Amino acid sequence: MSDPSLEDRWLDVFNTAHSDPAVVGTLACPSCGEHALRLVYVVHVQEPHKAMFMFWCDSCLNGLMPNTVVVPPGGIRIEPGEEDDVPDYTLVQD
Structure with a gap:
C-alpha cells in the first residue's frame, strides 16, 4: 500500500x-x-455556527485551502476582516 499524499496527511491532521x-x-x-x-x-x-476555516503552519507557512465547516466547541473564532492577520501561506495540493 502506498504512503498517503502530503495533502492527505494535512487532511488527517x-x-x-x-x-x-x-x-x-x-x-x-x-x-x-x-x-x-x-x-x-x-x-x-x-451564520454563527458555520465558518470558513484557515489551517496553516506558522513555521513553514504551508496549509490547507480555506473551506466552510461547522465550528466545533472551543474553535478559535474571528470576525471577517481579522483574517488579514493570517499569513499568506502556501496551499498544500497534490
Missing part, C-alpha cells in the same frame, strides 16, 4: 484538530514536523 481544537498546538505539521499549526474560523454574524 485537520480532522484531528477540528474534532478537538484544544490539541492544535500539540500536533506536528505534516510538512515540516514543527508544532506550529494554527486553526481559526472566520464567523459571520448571520
